[in-house]
Amino acid sequence: GEDNKEFVKRAREFKIQDVIKPKQILLIQGVKEERGQKGASMTTYLSLAGRFAVLMPNSRKRNSYGISKKISDKTERARLREILHGLKIPKGMTVVLRTAAMGADATSIAADYDYLVNLWNEIRKTTLESVAPVTIHTEDSLLRRVVRDFLADKDDVLVIQGDEAYDAAKTYFQQMYGRAPRKQLVQYKDAAVPLMVKAGVEKQLEGLHGPYVQLPSGGSLVINQTEAMVTIDVNSSRAIKEKDIEQTALNTNLEAAEEIALQLRLRDLAGIVAIDFIDMEEERNNRKLEMKMREVMKRDRARTQVAKINTFGVLMLSRQRLRSSFIETSYVQCPHCLGAGVVPSIQTAALIMFRHLQEKLLAKSAQKIIMTVPSDVAIYLLNHKRAELASMESEFETEIVIVGDDSMMNIDQYSIQRVAPESNKTEDLLDAYAPSTDAKKKDAQHMDAKKTTMNAPRRKRKK
Incomplete structure (x- = not known):
């Protein structure tokens, strides 16, 4: 709120060069990892997550405590606020209680706070004894985070395959909860069938690789991820159980809302998400769908915002980006289409x-031009553009040689060599073009070629 506004206002008064100097030593924390054209985000405002609380040892906030917005009950918030008052938080530190703190007793929250303070003191000690650059602290392992976040309820059960992982999980559980795991940790011992196969996880993972998701009722989802946003289309397909079309649309949409919330978590999709649900005539059905979407998104650990269905029948929501998506981490960009899904035709x-050949000739004369292109393009130029090439040779008083090269993998890849008239020898490569993975760089190359053509002196046409 007010703290962030004041911070932004003060930040505008300074340039980053005035605040950070070369060879200055800083203790920083990674907020977001590198993604596409965007670099990693770092901050000097550190945060350490525990089971019930998050400790911010050098926070800029005025208040020394906070409570998760997902805890909406006023009585519970008042109780947690009293517990926070009793922690005696030092000035300059902030403690924010997580959603998991709901229902937790004062002793458990105080123990988690003490653990985080001790961790911060250990980080400070290691920092003072280290020589930069060095890694001071890394996030807890996946197994430790699962034990911390998903076994708070005594009815929760974690099935583990492997002796080493099982022993480690028991140790983590004892450290965090101060008691034996009893029936909450179960070791899987069937050597014939892997745990992931028996639980059906492998089949779910295979489904993440495609854009189509089938719904139990016969409907389907089509999920497409772009750099700007994620689009999801809901189709009724074979969902024809109900006689009433309106009821069929409502049931399919409600079922799709459950599956969409699951797919967003499984695929780590974030940013702006546009969902095109099946159109419904009755306004009350749209309200039901909005309530359902908000309900299922509450289970998400990432911050989410759900808007109302607009006049086009599209529901927009935003989801916090915690890490790169499943597609980004599992696939590499196609070197031919650069992720567009299409390549230029031969024509x-x-x-x-x-x-481009015409631009080079306008920029500088040559006795001979040798242009190397993919074989398919060379055949097309020689068969369909022979008259234009002959006209260009006559106009610029030069010889144009088209060479086909099967080693050029991309259809729009080429190279141009010029033979200077005074030396009659081939100069160094005049221009070689291969599609760049950087779209901005590619656009800049075309703009440079255009400027060269515009600035070239006018040539008199041969009569």
Whole structure:
């Protein structure tokens, strides 16, 4: 609130060069990992997560405590506030209680707070004894986080395969909860069938690789991820159990809302999400769907915001980005289409190369031009653009040689060599073009070629 506004106002008064100097030593924490064209985000405002609380040892906030917004009950918030008052938090530190603190007793919260303070003191000690650059502290292992976050209730059960992992989980449980795990940790001992196969996890993971998700009623989802946003289309497909079309649409949409919330978590999809539900005539059904969507998104550990269904029947929501998505971590960008899914046709590629050749001739004369292109493009140029090439040779008083090269993998890849008229020898490579993985760099190359053409002196046409 007010603290953030004041921070932003003060931040605008300074440049980053005035605050951070070369060779200055800072203790920083990674907030977001590198993603696509965006670099990693770092901060000097540290945060350490525990079972019930998050400790911010050098927070800029005025208040020394906070409570998760997902805890909405006023009585519970008042009780937790009293517990926080009794912790005697030092000035400059902030403690925020997580959603897991709901229902927790004062002793458990105080123990978690003491653990985080001791961890911070250990980090400070290690920092003072270390020589930069060095890794001071890393996030807890996956197994430790699962034990911490998903076994708070005594009815929760974690099934583990492998002796080493089981022993480690028992140790973590004893450290965090101060008691034996009893029936909450179960060791899987069937050597014939792996745990992931028996639980059906492998089949679910295979389904994450495609954009289509089938719903039990016969409907389907189509999930497409772009750099700007995630789009999800809900289709009724074979969902025809209900006689009433409106009821069929409502049931399919409610079922889709459950599956969408699950898929967003499984695929780690974040940012702006646009969901095109099946159109419904009755306004009350739209309200039911909105309530259902808000209900299922509350289970998400990431921060979410759900808007109302607009006049186009599209529901927009935003989800906090915790890490790179499943697709980004499991796949690499296609070097041919650069992630677009399409490549130029032979005709389009030939036309682009033909124009680039003309630009080079306008910029500087040559006795001979040797243009190396993919074989398919070379065949097209020689068969369909022979008259234009002959006209260009006559206009610029040069010889144009088109060479096909099967080693060029991309359809719009080419290279141009010029033979200077005074030396009659081939100069160094005049221009070689291979599709770049950087779209901005590719656009800049085309702009440079255009400027060169515009600035070139006008040539008199041969009569």
